[in-house]
Amino acid sequence: MILGRLNHIGVATPSIDDSIAVYRDVMGATAIGEPFDLPAQGVRVCFVDTPNTQIELIEPLGDASPIRAFLEKNPAGGQHHLCYEVPDIQAALAWFRSKGAKVLGEPRTGAHGTPIFFVHPKDMGGVLTEIMESPREQH
Amino acid sequence: MILGRLNHIGVATPSIDDSIAVYRDVMGATAIGEPFDLPAQGVRVCFVDTPNTQIELIEPLGDASPIRAFLEKNPAGGQHHLCYEVPDIQAALAWFRSKGAKVLGEPRTGAHGTPIFFVHPKDMGGVLTEIMESPREQH
Numbered sequence: 001m002i003l004g005r006l007n008h009i010g011v012a013t014p015s016i017d018d019s020i021a022v023y024r025d026v027m028g029a030t031a032i033g034e035p036f037d038l039p040a041q042g043v044r045v046c047f048v049d050t051p052n053t054q055i056e057l058i059e060p061l062g063d064a065s066p067i068r069a070f071l072e073k074n075p076a077g078g079q080h081h082l083c084y085e086v087p088d089i090q091a092a093l094a095w096f097r098s099k100g101a102k103v104l105g106e107p108r109t110g111a112h113g114t115p116i117f118f119v120h121p122k123d124m125g126g127v128l129t130e131i132m133e134s135p136r137e138q139h
Numbered sequence: 140m141i142l143g144r145l146n147h148i149g150v151a152t153p154s155i156d157d158s159i160a161v162y163r164d165v166m167g168a169t170a171i172g173e174p175f176d177l178p179a180q181g182v183r184v185c186f187v188d189t190p191n192t193q194i195e196l197i198e199p200l201g202d203a204s205p206i207r208a209f210l211e212k213n214p215a216g217g218q219h220h221l222c223y224e225v226p227d228i229q230a231a232l233a234w235f236r237s238k239g240a241k242v243l244g245e246p247r248t249g250a251h252g253t254p255i256f257f258v259h260p261k262d263m264g265g266v267l268t269e270i271m272e273s274p275r276e277q278h
Contacts, residue, residue: 077265
């Protein structure tokens with residue numbers, strides 16, 4: 001496998017609205033998407049474009065949201081995961097498993113509408129890593 | 140200020156050598172720099188290229204290293220900061236101060252040899268943020 005482009009950095013926040021204000025007013029972001037719910041993942045997300053990648057703001061959705069524990073440990077929010085693109089999600093899944101990396105669950109549809117999976121931070125230098133099939137529009 | 144490109148994601152690690160092995164053997168990175176010491180910052184660093192940005196691996200250097208506390212809280216390592224480029228470090232410094240964001244110390248020379256400063260996570264949605272003057276070679 002060849003390291004793909006960094007699609008986004010996932011940043012957990014207790015309030016997407018407050019974080020949007022920081023990216024818009026302090027950081028000068030000019031391309032900020034509309035926030036939307038991902039009920040199957042238990043999160044509400046919003047993408048902020050930088051010139052070369054994206055920030056994915058992530059707010060808990062529902063009591064069982066998987067990012068609640070992260071926000072309990074980091075109440076102000078913070079960097080949650082890194083997401084890299086791959087051309088073929090099934091090939092990537094087989095690759096990570098062959099390397100002995102712990103894949104969390106089965107591939108599912110991610111925030112960009114393509115299949116994704118997560119790899120446990122213990123096998124990735126402490127970084128929760130999302131692997132995402134590239135959107136076809138980019139090819 | 141207009142949001143600049145994401146120069147790198149700083150990832151703290153207890154062992155740059157172990158992290159290099161992950162990026163090379165599991166993630167498939169093909170462009171990994173030589174690690175080098177930054178004694179003035181109390182860190183040893185190594186840059187790993189992705190197609191569109193870089194990962195800065197950061198290992199403590201010396202007992203007073205500013206990342207020791209982070210590694211005590213996150214012994215396996217993890218995402219430490221995000222670094223954005225600006226065209227003019229002094230203009231950016233004045234901007235962040237005008238927005239009431241807490242700048243940590245004065246500008247100093249960063250790992251890429253250009254002036255940098257850090258902004259406290261409390262004013263940046265929980266993300267420790269490095270602001271870096273773009274290397275001139277890129278222009």
